[in-house]
Amino acid sequence: xxxxxxxxxxxxxxxxxxxxxxxxxxxxxxxxxxxxxxxxxxxxxxxxxxxxxxxxxxxxxxxxxxxxxxxxxxxxxxxxxxxxxxxxxxxxxxxxxxxxxxxxxxxxxxxxxxxxxxxxxxxxxxxxxxxxxxxxxxxxxxxxxxxxxxxxxxxxxxxxxxxxxxxxxxxxxxxxxxxxxxxxxxxxxxxxxxxxxxxxxxxxxxxxxxxxxxxxxxxxxxxxxxxxxxxxxxxxxxxxxxxxxxxxxxxxxxxxxxxxxxxxxxxxxxxxxxxxxxxxxxxxxxxxxxxxxxxxxxxxxxxxxxxxxxxxxxxxxxxxxxxxxxxxxxxxxxxxxxxxxxxxxxxxxxxxxxxxxxxxxxxxxxxxxxxxxxxxxxxxxxxxxxxxxxxxxxxxxxxxxxxxxxxxxxxxxxxxxxxxxxxxxxxxxxxxxxxxxxxxxxxxxxxxxxxxxxxxxxxxxxxxxxxxxxxxxxxxxxxxxxxxxxxxxxxxxxxxxxxxxxxxxxxxxxxxxxxxxxxxxxxxxxxxxxxxxxxxxxxxxxxxxxxxxxxxxxxxxxxxxxxxxxxxxxxxxxxxxxxxxxxxxxxxxxxxxxxxxxxxxxxxxxxxxxx
Amino acid sequence: xxxxxxxxxxxxxxxxxxxxxxxxxxxxxxxxxxxxxxxxxxxxxxxxxxxxxxxxxxxxxxxxxxxxxxxxxxxxxxxxxxxxxxxxxxxxxxxxxxxxxxxxxxxxxxxxxxxxxxxxxxxxxxxxxxxxxxxxxxxxxxxxxxxxxxxxxxxxxxxxxxxxxxxxxxxxxxxxxxxxxxx
Numbered sequence: 001x002x003x004x005x006x007x008x009x010x011x012x013x014x015x016x017x018x019x020x021x022x023x024x025x026x027x028x029x030x031x032x033x034x035x036x037x038x039x040x041x042x043x044x045x046x047x048x049x050x051x052x053x054x055x056x057x058x059x060x061x062x063x064x065x066x067x068x069x070x071x072x073x074x075x076x077x078x079x080x081x082x083x084x085x086x087x088x089x090x091x092x093x094x095x096x097x098x099x100x101x102x103x104x105x106x107x108x109x110x111x112x113x114x115x116x117x118x119x120x121x122x123x124x125x126x127x128x129x130x131x132x133x134x135x136x137x138x139x140x141x142x143x144x145x146x147x148x149x150x151x152x153x154x155x156x157x158x159x160x161x162x163x164x165x166x167x168x169x170x171x172x173x174x175x176x177x178x179x180x181x182x183x184x185x186x187x188x189x190x191x192x193x194x195x196x197x198x199x200x201x202x203x204x205x206x207x208x209x210x211x212x213x214x215x216x217x218x219x220x221x222x223x224x225x226x227x228x229x230x231x232x233x234x235x236x237x238x239x240x241x242x243x244x245x246x247x248x249x250x251x252x253x254x255x256x257x258x259x260x261x262x263x264x265x266x267x268x269x270x271x272x273x274x275x276x277x278x279x280x281x282x283x284x285x286x287x288x289x290x291x292x293x294x295x296x297x298x299x300x301x302x303x304x305x306x307x308x309x310x311x312x313x314x315x316x317x318x319x320x321x322x323x324x325x326x327x328x329x330x331x332x333x334x335x336x337x338x339x340x341x342x343x344x345x346x347x348x349x350x351x352x353x354x355x356x357x358x359x360x361x362x363x364x365x366x367x368x369x370x371x372x373x374x375x376x377x378x379x380x381x382x383x384x385x386x387x388x389x390x391x392x393x394x395x396x397x398x399x400x401x402x403x404x405x406x407x408x409x410x411x412x413x414x415x416x417x418x419x420x421x422x423x424x425x426x427x428x429x430x431x432x433x434x435x436x437x438x439x440x441x442x443x444x445x446x447x448x449x450x451x452x453x454x455x456x457x458x459x460x461x462x463x464x465x466x467x468x469x470x471x472x473x474x475x476x477x478x479x480x481x482x483x484x485x486x487x488x489x490x491x492x493x494x495x496x497x498x499x500x501x502x503x504x505x506x507x508x509x510x511x512x513x514x515x516x517x518x519x520x521x522x523x524x525x526x527x528x529x530x531x532x533x534x535x536x537x538x539x540x541x542x543x544x545x546x547x548x549x550x551x552x553x554x555x556x557x558x559x560x561x562x563x564x565x566x567x568x569x570x571x572x573x574x575x576x577x578x579x580x581x582x583x584x585x586x587x588x589x590x591x592x593x594x595x596x597x598x599x600x601x602x603x604x605x606x607x608x609x610x611x
Numbered sequence: 612x613x614x615x616x617x618x619x620x621x622x623x624x625x626x627x628x629x630x631x632x633x634x635x636x637x638x639x640x641x642x643x644x645x646x647x648x649x650x651x652x653x654x655x656x657x658x659x660x661x662x663x664x665x666x667x668x669x670x671x672x673x674x675x676x677x678x679x680x681x682x683x684x685x686x687x688x689x690x691x692x693x694x695x696x697x698x699x700x701x702x703x704x705x706x707x708x709x710x711x712x713x714x715x716x717x718x719x720x721x722x723x724x725x726x727x728x729x730x731x732x733x734x735x736x737x738x739x740x741x742x743x744x745x746x747x748x749x750x751x752x753x754x755x756x757x758x759x760x761x762x763x764x765x766x767x768x769x770x771x772x773x774x775x776x777x778x779x780x781x782x783x784x785x786x787x788x789x790x791x792x793x794x
Contacts, residue, residue, distance in 0.1 A: 006698030072640055073630055100626070107643065159650070209714060211639040228627075232736065241737075287737065288659075289625035296623040481740060 003028045004518030006068035007036070012110045012132065014125060014201055014238030017058055023134045026111065032519060033605070035491040035526070036067035038094045039533045040112055041083025045092065046536050046609070049543055055087040055191075056173060056198040058118035060563065064164075064204070065112035066102035067493020071291065072210045074512050075231055075504070076495035078103050078291030080164075080181075085544070086190040087198075088175045088352070089427040089451045090409045092540040093190035096455075096490050097164070098290035099182045104162035107208025117344045119200040120473040122171070124152070127206045137202035142168050144345035145180035152205055165203035166193040167347025169395040173197050175407035176352035176429070180344060184298065184314035185290070188349040190428060191407070191448050215518035223511055227504065231294055234502045237272040241287065244297030245317035246276035252322070255464055256565035257434045260326040261381055262358035263423045263556060267565035270331030274321050278333050285329035288314055295497060302335040313341040316350070322432035323354025328361060329381025338388060346395030351453075355410065355429035356404050357390050359422045368417045375399040420555040425452035436557050437567040438463045440475045443580055446551045447479065449537040455490075458480035458500070472576075476584040532604040535588075535596045539611050547592050551581055612745045615647075615722070615729060619660040620741035624651050628661060628731035628740060635730040636720070644713050646722045647731055647740075661731070661740050664709040664722040672701035672710055672721075694720050696723065725737045 003009065009031060011024040034043045041063040045052075053059045062084040069077050080102035086093030106115065108129050115125075124137040133529040139155075140148045140445040145167040153159055162181070169177035170193030177193030178186045196202070214220055231237060239247070252258035253271035260268040272278070280298060288298030305359050316324070316336055324330060324339035343350045361379045363369045371378060375393070377386045377400075393401025403414055409425040428451025435442040444457035457479050467475070484508060489496035490512065498504040510523040541550075553572070561571040582592060589600030629645035637644050652658040670688045674683035680694035681701060690701070695718040702710045702719050709723045722729075724742075732742045766777050 073634060103642075107641070159652075209641075209643050211641040211644075211715075214640050217634065217638065217640060220640075228734065228736070286620065287623040289623035289736075291625065292625065292627045292630055293625050296625065296737065298623075 001028060001032060001519050003031055005213040006029050006072075006513070006516035006518075007107050008106055008111050008213065008314070008439075010110045011040075011112045011114055012127070013114040013116065013134065015316045016119040016123070016134065016136075016201060019119070019134050023110075023184050031111075032517075033529065034533065035488075035529050036070075036111065037065050037079070037491040037493045038083055038096070039079035039491040039529065040065045041081055041094055042092065042533050042536045044084065044112075044114060045083055045448050046540055047568070049540060052085055055085045055090060056194060057087035058116075058199065060085050060195060060198070062115045062192065062195050062199075063112055063442060064105070064115070065493075066105050067491055068111075068516055069509070069512055070493030071103035071106045072214060072512070072516055073217075073221055073292065074494070075224075075227050075498045076290055076293035076295065079490065079493050080105070080187070081191045081490050082179060082187045084190075084192065084195050086428070086450070086539075087173070087194045088191040088409070091426055091449075091544050091550075092537045092547055093185040093192070093450050094490070095178070095189040095192050095450075096277070097179065097181055097185050097187040098293075098495060099162075101162050101164050101181050101185075101206070102314050102493055103212075104206040104208045105293050106212050107210050108206055109208065109210050111590065114206070115199060115201065118198065122200050122202050124165075124203040124205060125201065126156075127204065127208075129208055129210065138328055140202055141171065144168065145347045146183055146345060148203060156205065156208065158577060160207070162206045163203055165347075166196045166201075167345055168397065169346045169348045169405075170197040171202070172395070172397045172405070174394060174397065174405040175410065176349045176356075177347050177436045178349045180347055183288070184344055186344070186349070188351065189453055189455075191349075193347050214516055216515045220512065220515040222534055223508065223515055227498070227508060228294055229501050230504060231498055237295075237502060240501060241294075241296045242280055243276035244295075244299055245319075246299065246321060246554065248318035249275040249321055249325075250277075251461075252318070252433070253326075254566075255461075256562070256567040257437065257460060257464070259322055259423075259432050259434050261329055262327060262355075262362040263422060263430070263434060263554075264362070264560070265564060266436075266548075266562050266567060268326035268331075271326060273331045274325035274333050274336055283333060283337065285312075290495065293495065295502070297497065301337050302403070303337055306334050308334045308338040311338050311341050313337055313344060315344070319432050320350040320354070323351050323358075324387070327354055327358045327432070328387055330384055330387065331382060332384060335384035335387075338384070339391060342388060342391045342581070344394075346391065348391070348395060348552055351431050352407065353391060353394060353428040355423060356408065357387055359411070359418060360390070360400070360404060362421050363415070363418050366421070368415060368421070373400060423452065423554045423556065425547065425553055426450075428452045433458075433460050434562070435553055436562050436572055437570040438467070439572060439577065439580060440467065440479050440556060442553045442572055442577060443476065443479045443584060444482070446553050446577075446581065447483070447584060449534065449541060451555070456486055458486070472578045472580050472583055473587075476580055476587055477580075479584065480587055483534060484527050484530045484579065487533065488526055491530060492526075528604065532606055535601065535604055535606060536609060538590070538594070538596055539609050542595050542611055544595075548581070548592075551594060552577070613724075613727075613742050614666055614745055614748060615663040615724070615732070615740060616743055617661045617663060617740050618657070618751075619739070620669055621737045622649060622659040622661055623737050623739075624649055624659040625732050625736065627736065631730045631734040632722075635725060637716070644716065644720075646711065646720055647709070648711065662707060662709050663731070663740065664705075665707060666722075666724070671704045671706060675700050675704040687723055688721065688723060689723055690718060695719070 430452035629642035
């Protein structure tokens with residue numbers, strides 16, 4: 001097969017230690033086999049794994065990849081994928097970001113950028129089509145994410161530059177810091193910001209002007225037009241434009257899966273003060289959207305009065321509203337917005353930050369932490385002032401913030417008793433769904449290759465709705481299916497939300513792929529490649545020391561039944577979970593230790609992967 | 612004569628208009644070759660404005676063109692590629708910045724309204740760009756001006772036990788302080 005479009009077939013490799021760039025030509029076989037985005041990332045990490053020591057040492061690499069569909073005329077085609085070894089989990093990591101960054105990478109003539117080594121001084125990388133330069137970022141040291149972007153645009157005299165930057169938290173190697181672009185697009189999870197920080201890389205600035213290669217533009221436009229029409233005619237389209245992911249707050253609260261008070265409770269009495277309705281009525285002043293996306297789920301909000309007056313931020317979406325709302329007991333939407341703003345500016349992940357702050361509040365409530373250890377802050381639920389102060393302390397690594405900045409594992413190392421209070425998997429703080437009532441969601445978190453995140457599989461709604469008669473077999477299968485479909489979007493360089501939220505048919509993506517690349521391919525074949533990538537990330541994790549015990553959700557899921565709400569009394573049973581986990585391994589073709597078997601690797605054409 | 616007009620507060624900044632325009636105009640998937648641009652003012656994500664050609668009746672671009680390459684045909688301002696010397700005088704003299712250049716394209720390019728069926732209008736998911744008869748232009752500003760003067764008020768009243776609303780203009784409030792000389 002020959003690639004006729006979709007890919008630039010070039011990777012820009014930048015060694016920061018030597019200040020040397022190198023452009024790698026990508027073979028047709030490699031490009032198609034690993035598709036792009038996270039697929040390329042995982043494969044490149046695998047090839048470099050032997051050489052990578054500590055995640056925060058110069059030996060680590062970060063792969064910033066677009067996909068073959070990035071930038072093309074189809075809904076939400078602006079996803080950038082960051083892959084590396086995580087400083088939070090010590091395992092494989094990826095995180096993706098919306099916006100326009102991926103498009104600009106491709107317009108500059110590359111599919112991906114690989115960053116190696118460590119710059120001597122704080123620097124930023126300026127990619128201006130073929131001209132690549134490492135420049136001093138001394139001036140931007142300590143600046144917040146949006147501020148850095150604004151200054152860079154001013155100093156370089158071009159408002160159309162695309163910039164991915166870290167904030168003070170990334171510079172200070174906070175283990176859950178993120179990479180931010182265009183105000184509020186974040187590669188949030190797994191500590192990508194700290195990896196940039198460890199490489200003395202403050203930002204990447206790109207300006208690209210080239211045409212994106214497309215094999216059959218007429219066909220692509222036809223398919224794209226059809227996709228846009230389908231989305232626009234969905235009955236929830238207009239509502240989605242208005243509220244975006246904020247609609248989930250009411251759903252999660254009514255269903256009884258809204259993490260509240262550090263995942264102790266699953267319903268929040270004041271959920272109607274932090275939901276989409278409140279946002280729309282009192283705070284929302286505008287929409288934003290990622291590249292070529294009609295869904296506009298970015299909500300721009302302004303606090304007009306009270307102590308947080310003047311705060312403007314893009315967001316929150318559901319995860320942030322929950323983690324800085326119900327999960328820390330905040331019932332004031334203005335405070336949620338302020339927390340969102342501070343996290344974006346310091347450059348920390350809102351999920352991990354909210355999750356850990358909630359755990360610290362509970363630890364203080366339970367007497368595990370003393371007033372002294374909290375720098376004299378008597379924390380309690382809903383105490384927004386102290387919570388804002390904690391975000392600052394984390395970002396600046398000051399006092400208690402310095403301990404929280406080390407993430408779940410750091411906190412547990414310092415205070416072992418806090419282990420039972422932190423909801424995390426593999427050291428990545430769990431995102432905002434309580435799993436005690438839904439074993440498929442527990443399995444999703446447990447077996448997610450990056451740790452406790454819902455990006456790989458989100459099965460909870462379906463299980464609560466229709467899953468009561470599912471057999472364990474079926475339950476394991478649905479998790480595997482989701483873990484195969486969802487990462488495919490990250491490999492293609494597009495957003496999964498048109499499929500998740502507005503029911504856009506996933507088979508359309510095989511057609512998009514064919515139109516773009518000139519390679520006729522079926523959805524099944526693409527899914528097989530996604531499955532192969534899941535086996536590569538598994539192999540990376542096994543090599544890095546992950547074992548069966550890393551595939552379990554947190555202590556609370558098995559030991560404290562839900563106290564209130566529609567699902568009161570539910571908890572996970574260890575025996576059942578162990579059973580479904582083994583079933584899952586079996587169906588994936590992994591042995592009882594969760595290691596991919598040779599015949600599985602054979603079937604997926606991964607014979608060169610030696611575990 | 613119909614013209615493009617934009618409602619910036621509706622624009623989400625997705626740039627689908629740019630992409631569709633470039634595909635339509637040059638047959639390439641490259642938003643940098645669009646004949647309109649969405650300008651986002653940083654760091655105010657609320658301020659996003661599609662910059663479109665207003666097809667001015669007294670076009671500065673044409674006035675300043677040293678070779679007379681810019682002419683008006685049926686109300687649409689066009690660039691004659693043969694006469695144009697690509698000095699880019701038009702680009703800098705347009706008061707709106709609605710003429711663009713790209714290193715791969717020989718001469719500056721601008722919106723020519725897609726033969727009466729503008730692609731950007733068709734694809735905009737937020738209806739932020741509209742194609743409207745000339746005499747409608749400015750209507751929203753006229754309306755805003757009227758409402759500002761009138762200070763519309765609402766009162767609730769009961770009629771046969773049902774709450775109804777009445778809107779009326781509180782003209783007294785519309786007076787500016789300068790009008791109240793007799794006080």
